[in-house]
Amino acid sequence: MIDRATKGRTQSENTILGPGDDAALVAAPDGRVVVTTDMLVHGRHFRLDWSSPVDIGRKAIAQNGADIAAMGARCTGFVVALGCPADTPVNVTDGIFEGMWREAGRAGASVVGGDLVESTALVISVTALGALDGRGPVLRSGARAGDVVAVAGVLGWSAGGLAVLQSGISGHPKLVGAHRVPRPEYEQGVQAALAGATSLTDVSDGLLADLGHIAVASSVDIDLDSGSFSISDEMNSAAEELGVSPLSWMLTGGEDHALAGTFASAADLPDGWTVIGRTTDARGAPTVTVDSRSYSGPAGWTSFQ
Numbered sequence: 001m002i003d004r005a006t007k008g009r010t011q012s013e014n015t016i017l018g019p020g021d022d023a024a025l026v027a028a029p030d031g032r033v034v035v036t037t038d039m040l041v042h043g044r045h046f047r048l049d050w051s052s053p054v055d056i057g058r059k060a061i062a063q064n065g066a067d068i069a070a071m072g073a074r075c076t077g078f079v080v081a082l083g084c085p086a087d088t089p090v091n092v093t094d095g096i097f098e099g100m101w102r103e104a105g106r107a108g109a110s111v112v113g114g115d116l117v118e119s120t121a122l123v124i125s126v127t128a129l130g131a132l133d134g135r136g137p138v139l140r141s142g143a144r145a146g147d148v149v150a151v152a153g154v155l156g157w158s159a160g161g162l163a164v165l166q167s168g169i170s171g172h173p174k175l176v177g178a179h180r181v182p183r184p185e186y187e188q189g190v191q192a193a194l195a196g197a198t199s200l201t202d203v204s205d206g207l208l209a210d211l212g213h214i215a216v217a218s219s220v221d222i223d224l225d226s227g228s229f230s231i232s233d234e235m236n237s238a239a240e241e242l243g244v245s246p247l248s249w250m251l252t253g254g255e256d257h258a259l260a261g262t263f264a265s266a267a268d269l270p271d272g273w274t275v276i277g278r279t280t281d282a283r284g285a286p287t288v289t290v291d292s293r294s295y296s297g298p299a300g301w302t303s304f305q
Contacts, residue, residue: 001090002116005097012110014076014131024112026077026129033076034130034137036067042122050165053092055180057099060124062182065107066202066257068130069189072138075109079127083119096124135193138261143199143218147262149277150269152188154178155207155229155235156246159253160238172238184257191270192261202262206252206300208288213261215279215286218262222288224251224277251290254301 006019017025038060040046046056061078068075080100084093097111099274104110109129161179164172184202191198199218201210207224216221231246239246266275287294 001093004090004094006289009101009110011112012077012105015112017108018110019113024077024079026112027131029131030134032132034068034071034073034132035127036064037125038067039123039125048092051180052073053095054099054102056124057092057096057298058181059099060096060126061100061103061107062184062257063204064104064128064186065109065186066124066182066204066259068128069184069186070138070200070202070259071130071132072135072193072197072260073130073132073202074190075104075128075131075186076106076131077109077112078104078152079129080111080114080297081117081123081125082114083117083121083123085120085122086118088122093130094180102270127179134185138189138193138197138200140199140201140214140217142219143214143262144164145220145266145279145281147198147220147279148262148266148275149211149222149224149260149262149279151203151207151258151260152192152260152273152275152276153183153185154256155203156235156249156251156253156256158182158255159247159249160235161248162253163242164238167242169241172234174232174234175238178256182255182257185259185272188259188270188272192259192263192273195263195268195270197261197263199257203254203256203258203260205302207260208251208295209254209300211288212286212299214262215282215288219282219286220279221286222277222279224288224290224291226291228276230272230274248297251295252298252300256265
């Protein structure tokens, strides 16, 4: 299976030694490595009756690559570990690996190694490596009062797609596709860093929840302008059919892996970023509000809720 996963694959220029030895060797040009890891479990984070194996492999890489981008870094390599039952069809594992290689390439890197074990459930764990190329990392703790809050990428599409799948209604292919395969704009992390972003995060658990991490780390309040959100016709249509607010998907839906951050002014924004709010000095415990009001209900995904 390892041979099927690696044979004929092309490594990126960051890889000095790829799969085949006890460990890989990845270049770290400025002596520092950005590292993150994430795990997906069948039935909790993906379903084979909703997503193809290729989709699942791409999603596993995307959610890790987005974390690298959220540090203002570029991806240099991915280490993947797969646990699966012994009777897992080979077309499932082949598809997962194919998806991983496709998305790793889209992120500008490759799969440099990993592990394979038998398990009772299908589990995928990915570690992503990244490089800062001489820059400092963009942290959650750097936002300052008076900054603008901006996003790059779509919001709420994955949540809308999940709702469509759960309800069993037909149509809305863009939303369903976004849930199956998120498409982080990896290059926007580097562009934001070069433009002087004061803080960054990726929207994995929900916009309110993830901006809440910036608010707490930076000791600022964040207020979002609901009028700044662009809601697509398909999202409006799906929300109307399901009887929900599309804005709730945009505010609390996770797994789009858009990038959200703060900048000193709107004039600093790179192309592809949209202002959605502002920061102020925290008046008590740091909070995230919408149109100057607290948002009722959960702010996003919680692993053990």
